[in-house]
Amino acid sequence: MDRLxxxxxxxxxxxxHEDVWSADxxxxxxxxxRGVARRYGFREYDGPPLEPLELYTTKSGDEIVxxxxxFTDKGDRAVALRxxxxxxxxxxxxxxxxxxxxxxxxxxxxxxxRYERQQKGRLREHFQLNADIFxxxxxxxxxxxxxxxxxxxxxxxxxxxxxxxxxxxxxxWRDFYAAHARNPEKEYEFYxxxxxxxxxxxxxxxxxxxxxxxxxDEVERFIAAATPTVELAAILKNLEARGLADxxxxxxxxxxxxxxxxxxxxxxxxxxxxxxxxxxxGRYDNLVNLMxxxxxxxxxxxxxxxxxVLLELLRxxxxxxxxxxxxxxxxxxxxxxxxxxxxxxxxxLREAGLVADYSFTPARSDKQYKRALESNASFTVKLERxxxxxxxxxxxxxxxxxxxxxxxxxxxxLVQDRRERATPLCAA
Amino acid sequence: MDRLxxxxxxxxxxxxHEDVWSADxxxxxxxxxRGVARRYGFREYDGPPLEPLELYTTKSGDEIVxxxxxFTDKGDRAVALRxxxxxxxxxxxxxxxxxxxxxxxxxxxxxxxRYERQQKGRLREHFQLNADIFxxxxxxxxxxxxxxxxxxxxxxxxxxxxxxxxxxxxxxWRDFYAAHARNPEKEYEFYxxxxxxxxxxxxxxxxxxxxxxxxxDEVERFIAAATPTVELAAILKNLEARGLADxxxxxxxxxxxxxxxxxxxxxxxxxxxxxxxxxxxGRYDNLVNLMxxxxxxxxxxxxxxxxxVLLELLRxxxxxxxxxxxxxxxxxxxxxxxxxxxxxxxxxLREAGLVADYSFTPARSDKQYKRALESNASFTVKLERxxxxxxxxxxxxxxxxxxxxxxxxxxxxLVQDRRERATPLCAA
Numbered sequence: 001m002d003r004l005x006x007x008x009x010x011x012x013x014x015x016x017h018e019d020v021w022s023a024d025x026x027x028x029x030x031x032x033x034r035g036v037a038r039r040y041g042f043r044e045y046d047g048p049p050l051e052p053l054e055l056y057t058t059k060s061g062d063e064i065v066x067x068x069x070x071f072t073d074k075g076d077r078a079v080a081l082r083x084x085x086x087x088x089x090x091x092x093x094x095x096x097x098x099x100x101x102x103x104x105x106x107x108x109x110x111x112x113x114r115y116e117r118q119q120k121g122r123l124r125e126h127f128q129l130n131a132d133i134f135x136x137x138x139x140x141x142x143x144x145x146x147x148x149x150x151x152x153x154x155x156x157x158x159x160x161x162x163x164x165x166x167x168x169x170x171x172x173w174r175d176f177y178a179a180h181a182r183n184p185e186k187e188y189e190f191y192x193x194x195x196x197x198x199x200x201x202x203x204x205x206x207x208x209x210x211x212x213x214x215x216x217d218e219v220e221r222f223i224a225a226a227t228p229t230v231e232l233a234a235i236l237k238n239l240e241a242r243g244l245a246d247x248x249x250x251x252x253x254x255x256x257x258x259x260x261x262x263x264x265x266x267x268x269x270x271x272x273x274x275x276x277x278x279x280x281x282g283r284y285d286n287l288v289n290l291m292x293x294x295x296x297x298x299x300x301x302x303x304x305x306x307x308x309v310l311l312e313l314l315r316x317x318x319x320x321x322x323x324x325x326x327x328x329x330x331x332x333x334x335x336x337x338x339x340x341x342x343x344x345x346x347x348x349l350r351e352a353g354l355v356a357d358y359s360f361t362p363a364r365s366d367k368q369y370k371r372a373l374e375s376n377a378s379f380t381v382k383l384e385r386x387x388x389x390x391x392x393x394x395x396x397x398x399x400x401x402x403x404x405x406x407x408x409x410x411x412x413x414l415v416q417d418r419r420e421r422a423t424p425l426c427a428a
Numbered sequence: 429m430d431r432l433x434x435x436x437x438x439x440x441x442x443x444x445h446e447d448v449w450s451a452d453x454x455x456x457x458x459x460x461x462r463g464v465a466r467r468y469g470f471r472e473y474d475g476p477p478l479e480p481l482e483l484y485t486t487k488s489g490d491e492i493v494x495x496x497x498x499f500t501d502k503g504d505r506a507v508a509l510r511x512x513x514x515x516x517x518x519x520x521x522x523x524x525x526x527x528x529x530x531x532x533x534x535x536x537x538x539x540x541x542r543y544e545r546q547q548k549g550r551l552r553e554h555f556q557l558n559a560d561i562f563x564x565x566x567x568x569x570x571x572x573x574x575x576x577x578x579x580x581x582x583x584x585x586x587x588x589x590x591x592x593x594x595x596x597x598x599x600x601w602r603d604f605y606a607a608h609a610r611n612p613e614k615e616y617e618f619y620x621x622x623x624x625x626x627x628x629x630x631x632x633x634x635x636x637x638x639x640x641x642x643x644x645d646e647v648e649r650f651i652a653a654a655t656p657t658v659e660l661a662a663i664l665k666n667l668e669a670r671g672l673a674d675x676x677x678x679x680x681x682x683x684x685x686x687x688x689x690x691x692x693x694x695x696x697x698x699x700x701x702x703x704x705x706x707x708x709x710g711r712y713d714n715l716v717n718l719m720x721x722x723x724x725x726x727x728x729x730x731x732x733x734x735x736x737v738l739l740e741l742l743r744x745x746x747x748x749x750x751x752x753x754x755x756x757x758x759x760x761x762x763x764x765x766x767x768x769x770x771x772x773x774x775x776x777l778r779e780a781g782l783v784a785d786y787s788f789t790p791a792r793s794d795k796q797y798k799r800a801l802e803s804n805a806s807f808t809v810k811l812e813r814x815x816x817x818x819x820x821x822x823x824x825x826x827x828x829x830x831x832x833x834x835x836x837x838x839x840x841x842l843v844q845d846r847r848e849r850a851t852p853l854c855a856a
Contacts, residue, residue, distance in 0.1 A: 009523075012472065371529070
């Protein structure tokens with residue numbers, strides 16, 4: 001019996017098969033994301049992975065249903081596995097915005113789902129860092145969000161040589177559209193043409209644009225000029241103050257497919273152009289109003305960064321650490337008469353916060369030592385009964401091969417002081 | 429538009445409404461679970477939240493479907509949101525067991541789903557710590573698993589006064605059954621009667637037991653004697669060596685409803701008996717064989733511990749910390765001319781691993797100071813231009829009210845050295 005197509009099994013490393021994913025690498029990314037978001041003062045939230053279908057059709061129209069993992073539940077409700085977090089977040093924020101100080105800075109790491117019938121072999125789920133700010137219209141909030149995006153990638157050891165955030169503005173495009181066209185109702189259709197420009201045949205794009213009263217030429221000139229709006233100029237200045245200007249460039253090719261963006265829009269890409277977008281987002285000042293049926297009006301902006309492209313990129317750039325078992329201490333039990341005392345020692349080591357392991361059953365001395373090496377332990381400890389009847393602990397540093405003895409009570413502290421790295425409870 | 433019945437929204441504390449859950453408390457529990465499991469040398473894995481329906485009917489029979497969140501997907505597959513993790517784990521272990529050293533010690537923190545039509549108002553999802561050991565038949569593995577269960581609860585500051593693990597044995601019950609009954613095919617039916625004994629009317633139980641050739645009296649005498657099997661005695665001795673004997677008692681009232689247990693079975697309860705079971709598990713030596721269609725034969729044992737009962741218990745015993753925003757530094761920007769330099773300072777503080785915040789827009793000095801207090805910052809920092817033109821940072825400890833000055837470059841290190849608590853990136 002196999003898992004469903006498009007879903008992933010996450011195993012501990014070293015990975016047993018190329019068809020499975022690394023639970024360690026996933027957790028490494030999650031912990032970095034979480035650590036950086038907290039340093040920026042973002043608080044974590046979460047919502048249901050299953051939501052009423054209406055939550056998504058309200059925001060994106062009925063055509064979204066074709067891409068959703070949707071079904072009718074046993075209570076006859078039309079429901080969907082969440083394809084994105086923003087509608088859930090807008091619902092949550094609208095319900096209780098009054099109880100939080102503005103600006104609200106929140107993040108989540110949801111698993112998201114899509115069912116695309118045509119694209120077999122493509123994943124149907126992924127995890128995504130979602131970070132959003134509510135209650136602030138000033139471009140300072142846009143800069144803060146972009147800085148978080150940039151620092152999330154920098155914390156994963158990606159540099160300005162590896163990625164760039166292409167920054168654009170729906171407001172800039174809106175002004176351009178208003179100055180050149182006469183059909184306000186075709187505005188979104190125009191944005192969708194721009195969104196596809198880099199992937200489409202030029203003649204085709206030109207013809208389509210002409211239908212809306214534009215020429216490809218004037219569109220391309222607008223993009224090439226890359227003139228920052230007042231808002232974009234303020235954002236660039238803010239990022240420059242932080243020392244992050246190198247990670248951003250104005251690029252009006254980016255416009256984002258979704259209808260609800262109102263201000264800046266942006267996408268992060270690897271600089272070699274080998275992968276799909278690493279992250280994307282923008283400002284959506286009307287979405288909370290829409291999702292709350294007009295009850296709550298609050299500006300918002302946010303981005304999503306998925307785990308799949310990021311893992312591919314980190315692997316390609318050789319920036320993923322090796323995630324073997326990382327043990328602090330392996331307790332060798334060579335005399336069964338000392339098993340009870342050895343278990344007590346293991347317990348004391350663990351209570352002191354150390355990762356400690358041992359062999360469940362009697363095993364030859366060399367086999368236990370081999371297991372200690374396999375578990376990447378920094379130390380072995382071994383109880384010995386002395387001639388006087390007293391117990392001593394023989395501690396061996398497996399790297400330096402230094403040996404020392406200690407009393408049972410002193411051992412946890414001694415090991416703690418001497419281990420070279422912190423227990424990997426938290427990678428960030 | 430509201431969330432679906434039985435699903436939870438998780439908000440940052442302080443909670444805005446009694447109808448929502450705390451994302452902070454949930455993460456606190458997750459981090460404790462993860463930290464303790466890692467100290468025990470358990471590695472993390474994960475699998476799909478959606479699985480083929482067959483995965484669950486193979487293990488538990490068709491009657492399970494009534495409790496599942498199951499549906500037909502767009503590819504006409506019968507699928508279900510996972511109601512438990514063990515079938516996924518058994519599938520994963522069976523697929524790649526050869527690539528891992530035994531014993532395999534793994535854990536996961538999945539979200540699980542049930543659709544019970546009749547019980548409106550009850551939750552339809554919860555999170556669960558799942559810890560399992562494969563490849564070891566010795567009771568030492570059972571003791572290790574129980575020690576992990578006990579230490580997971582102790583790490584949440586629960587004591588032997590708060591909870592007890594009621595330990596029983598399917599093997600013990602099997603011997604009792606074999607010695608008293610003549611219908612091997614009624615064995616599981618007998619176990620189900622025992623499972624309900626504490627909740628059923630005595631006369632009813634007695635009548636039902638008589639149908640299987642037992643009297644309630646002899647069953648109650650067996651339970652009251654609580655004679656440990658050889659295996660249980662070894663486990664108790666092992667736990668005693670660790671200093672954990674106070675947390676366990678032999679109690680044959682526990683038998684667990686599921687059919688697949690083969691050895692020990694256990695449940696953790698609060699000692700006041702106010703809540704449902706905190707955790708439960710046991711040994712299932714035939715399950716991998718069953719789930720792999722006979723391809724792989726490997727003993728296993730594990731437990732699950734849910735977040736819902738645990739949160740109720742921790743709240744009732746007042747053991748949940750208060751989770752306000754926890755900021756290290758708030759940067760006051762009183763002169764707009766120094767905003768760029770202040771942003772750079774905030775960036776440097778964050779790059780040094782500190783949680784740093786500031787006001788996006790110009791605000792009155794007292795309002796900024798109030799925001800610093802609301803964010804529970806340990807320090808405020810404020811840039812000042814001196815008469816000489818040089819910049820200095822005025823650092824204020826908000827608890828001691830001590831003030832000091834520093835250069836811009838020295839500030840991150842100075843704040844790091846003086847803060848009282850570690851950045852709460854990792855609660856464990």
